[in-house]
Amino acid sequence: MTIDLTPYLSSHGPKYLSIARALAEAMRHGALPPGTRLPTHRELAETLGVSVQTVSRAYDQAEKSGLVQARVGSGTWIRDADGDSENEYLRAPAALTDDSLIDLSIAHPVCPPSHHLRFRQALAELADVAHADVIGACRPIAGLVHQRERANAWLNERLKVPGEVDDRLLCNGAAHGLMLAIATVVQHGDIVLTESLTDHGLISLSRTLGFQLRGVAIDEQGVIPEALEAALVRFQPRAVCLTPTQLNPTGATMENARRDVVAEILQRHDVWLIEDDVHALLEPPGLIPLTARLPQQSFHVTSLTKATVPGLRAGYLSVPRGQMHHTLPRLRATSWMATPLIFELADYWLASGMIDTLAHEQRQLLAERQSIAARRLAGHAIGARPSSLHLWLALPEPWRAEELQQQARQEGVAITTAQPFLVEQSAPPRRIRVSLGAESDLERLESGLEILAQLLGESPPPMLQIVY
DSSP: OOOOOGGGOOSSSOHHHHHHHHHHHHHHTTSSOTTOBOOOHHHHHHHHTOOHHHHHHHHHHHHHTTSEEEETTTEEEEOOHHHHHHHHHHSOOGGGGSTTSEEOSSOOOOOOHHHHHHHHHHHHHHHHHOOTHHHHOOOOTTOOHHHHHHHHHHIIIIIOOOOOGGGEEEESSHHHHHHHHHHHHOOTTOEEEEESBOOHHHHHHHHHHTOEEEEEOEETTEEOHHHHHHHHHHHOOSEEEEOOSSOTTTOOOOOHHHHHHHHHHHHHHTOEEEEEOTTGGGSOTTOOOHHHHOTTSEEEEEESTTTSOTTOOOEEEEOOTTOHHHHHHHHHHHHSSOOHHHHHHHHHHHHHTHHHHHHHHHHHHHHHHHHHHHHHTTTSOEEOOTTOSEEEEEOOTTOOHHHHHHHHHHTTEEOEESGGGBSSSSOOOSEEEEEOSSOOOHHHHHHHHHHHHHHHTSOOOGGGOOOO
């Protein structure tokens, strides 16, 4: 194809950088929309009167900057910001298998050696006491009765989620529970409201299930009541999906007074609430879930993954009375039933109090890391809860999030921008999410934070200063 980069070319600097910047400018002005296939290296070289090598270097620079994607046998394409950013985030980069890369990019609880020891001890003990149905069960779909009974007591006592045993489903992690809840009450094409920045899993679900996600303005406590009211009036949504506790990626957490106001608004508009409470155990007792205020119109989703060990994908879905017969078929269709062996371990640890012990230790471990991060990044605006998995770091001028992400990776540190969490296409906030749990070694964590601090005190290299 023929493209005209002439209006965007600059005579300053090396020719290959001028071409790379021209591509960025053409994208910014809409002349090269996402998904556009670019000319071959030879075609563009002939058009611009430069060597093929110059165009090759320009395309390489544009690819390093995240502007284009080279596909083997297919050519070079302008990146699709939605699909590529999501896939890049969800895909485990090959570089992360390299121990030299410090991972501050993934939501992950701290998993010290003591956790592995406890896991092995629990498995050894379970060999003697595990329920016989664990390996022979294929019913009930909702989960084994003794596991649901234990979960029900724990949900009532620790998380203050109203309900009875018959209102609880066991599911393969919170993401599975979220999908089941949404699929129960939301149809293809329906509108669902959520925070303007929200977990990327919900955004993926909207594309998979075909519902329309609309973002509501947030502050340091999460969704703003007045903005929620206005959005309910404007969009007439089928459901509202909220994360009142440690919203990913900002860490925003509603105090109980805000929860009272939000619950009153939802009740008045008679709209389904789906509450993602996956971070509940990372907060000390005291925050009452929205579901407790709206038991007849709320689905509550939580799991043990974020506050204990990441492989314990034990999710718990509480279903409002009268909806279970709609939710069960969806559980059966997606996994038949949750994996009984995982829940036998969860049940064993719930009975012994180990879940509460692990959660308490996790809060202490994360508080220590938040304190280290606050010292290392002193002088920068940080949003975080005392015991959250991440911090939400504001960037000084002239850094942009994508530039810092690229440069940090070159320095051996992986971080995450706001892009995967944007509900609607808009200018992303000039912030990054820095996760503190994936690196079990404190020295590696401190090294990664020190590299970030050094970068933030410098200016981006000239070749990174591309206008997107």
